[in-house]
Amino acid sequence: MIEATADWEQAFAEWLKPFLEALGHKVRQRWAPVYVRGLLGPGERKSVQPMAARIAPSDCDQLHHFISSPAWQTAPLEVVLARQADRLVGGPETMLIIDDTALPKKGEHSVGVAQQYAGVLGKTANCQALVSLTLAREEVPVPVALRLYLPKTWCQDRARCDKAGVPADRRAFRSKGAIALEEIDRLRAAGVRFGCALADSGYGRSAAFRRGLASRTPLWAVGIPKTQKLYPATVKLCWPAAQGKGRPRRHGVPNQRPVTAAAGLKNVPWRRIQWRQGTKGPLSASFAARRVRVAEGVQSETGHRLPGDELWLVGERRSSGARRYYLASHPAETPLQTLAATIKARWVCEQAHQQMKEELGLDHFEGRSWAGLHHHALMVLIAFAFLQHLRLGQSGQRGKNLHHWSAAATYPASHPTRAARSPRRSHPAAMPQMPRVH
Known part of the structure; x- marks a missing residue:
């Protein structure tokens, strides 16, 4: 003192x-x-x-x-x-x-x-x-x-x-x-x-920003809009068995269609998680997460963006009913508790x-x-x-x-x-x- x-x-x-x-x-x-x-x-x-x-x-x-x-x-x-x-x-x-x-x-x-x-x-x-x-x-x-x-x-x-x-x-x-x-x-x-x-999400909605961030640090987490298109992590690129006439394909075709971030967590279980102690008690919300590949690659002949690197899609459901969505580059074995705590660490800057x-x-x-x-x-x-x-x-x-x-x-x-x-x-x-x- x-x-x-x-x-x-x-x-x-x-x-x-x-x-x-x-x-x-x-x-x-x-x-x-x-x-x-x-x-x-x-x-x-x-x-x-x-x-x-x-x-x-x-x-x-x-x-x-x-x-x-x-x-x-x-x-x-x-x-x-x-x-x-x-x-x-x-x-x-x-x-x-x-x-x-x-x-x-x-x-x-x-x-x-x-x-x-x-x-x-x-x-x-x-x-x-x-x-x-x-x-x-x-x-x-x-x-x-x-x-x-x-x-x-x-x-x-x-x-x-x-x-x-x-x-x-x-x-x-x-x-x-x-x-x-x-x-x-x-x-x-x-x-x-x-x-x-x-x-x-004001920053995370930009694919260019996410790529720039990924090139500067291996670990990052950003908000995204609920309309962000993505694929399940299991998506594969397929090539036609026989090539017809015309210009040859430059890219494979995803075997699944992309969905929105909101739809991507449709069948994923949500879990209540407390991330820190607030002035009025513990702060908590419900979270869900799954591995995905964001539709942010080059545009294929089908009109869809090709899948990018594998990431975490994380959803947050607040007590008010509002939902927020995030992408995180953390390893596949990262616990949901760690993902939630990392995402909510943004509060200190505010x-x-x-x-x-x-x-x-x-x-x-x-x-x-x-x-x-x-x-x-x-x-x-x-x-x-x-x-x-x-x-x-x-x-x-x-x-x-x-x-x-x-x-x-x-x-x-x-x-x-x-x-x-x-x-x-x-x-x-x-x-x-x-x-x-x-």
């Missing part, structure tokens, strides 16, 4: 040291700690002006220039963050969770803003969308990447991109899946270790997104530029990782289960309502309030 401001200051300085070395520029080395302090400290609003009023009243312009300036790049600091995250939770048992999070906005000038689905609102809304990658080990998340998804309407509007400072090499449209795969390559190049990658917004102001940035948004997001990631570094150190663990924690626990006197609405069973001792920066 950190009992004094001096101890907190020392821990904070040590944590930021490699980041500041990567930043290099002396003026930026001065303002980066101030900005991160503003994110970590008390206050309902974490945009530049209210943070400056609390921690640097006479230096609002300098703080704004630091975070919005396109003169410095995020890449060197992102390498440090990736390595620190790997040190905290990386390893063969670690999950890499791919998702996205929406930042609701008013107006049309903020970079990347458009009418698109916002999970936080449960509907289509005017927002920015950030592709997110999170390392997680035993319910301990450390987000390591936040990248803006640029809608096609933006990519086709040169003047709009110019005004928002979108780099020339980022103006070609890229899907969220393509952005995520590029980020995985970056993290692997930085030495990040993980054993399994997870993604929801908790991390909520805490980065409610406690660290991820969605509070009021600038409009590409550089400003990504600089702010990176500072939030560094602040979040620092809190995890402290909690893991305080609990005497590395990558162990901290159950449900809240960043509000860091400042209980400052955020009583936030602490109250983030229920948890246990967490390491709270830190003292951040000192005011003069």
Whole structure:
């Protein structure tokens, strides 16, 4: 437990040291700690002006220039963050969770803003969308990447991109899946270790994304739509006994017709499985699984896609009656309990997104530029990782289960309502309030 401001200051300085070395520029080395302090400290609003009023009243312009300036790049600091995250939770048992999070906005000038689905609102809304990658080990998340998804309407509007400072090499449209795969390559190049990658159906519905994921990690599990076509694992490709006139066949013909994911589990038994203990008791649902081959190969002369590699099809039936479907690359002997627990491990990234917004102001940035948004997001990631570094150190663990924690626990006197609405069973001792920066 950190009992004094001096101890907190020392821990904070040590944590930021490699980041500041990567930043290099002396003026930026001065303002980066101030900005991160503003994110970590008390206050309902974490945009530049209210943070400056609390921690640097006479230096609002300098703080704004630091975070919005396109003169410095995020890449060197992102390498440090990736390595620190790997040190905290990386390893063969670690999950890499791919998702996205929406930042609701008013107006049309903020970079990347458009009418698109916002999970936080449960509907289509005017927002920015950030592709997110999170390392997680035993319910301990450390987000390591936040990248803006640029809608096609933006990519086709040169003047709009110019005004928002979108780099020339980022103006070609890229899907969220393509952005995520590029980020995985970056993290692997930085030495990040993980054993399994997870993604929801927004990513898993794409065969190109699944192939890209499979080429990067042997173990993965993704959501798919119920209409996804697949074959039983026993499907075989047959060739006609005699070849008639005309062009010879290039591919065999499947001896079974593909069916939807929903139909693929029609005769498979379902079993109730508990995957973890929640705040209100055990979390459980009914699951079923069978081996399949997805219809994602080349298109045959019959008009159907040929079967791909053998995978697990997993179905989840929730207490509400809703059903969800997943594909997993795990070995054939994998127990259903393991498949269910792996699929449900995605929940920690959603908790991390909520805490980065409610406690660290991820969605509070009021600038409009590409550089400003990504600089702010990176500072939030560094602040979040620092809190995890402290909690893991305080609990005497590395990558162990901290159950449900809240960043509000860091400042209980400052955020009583936030602490109250983030229920948890246990967490390491709270830190003292951040000192005011003069």
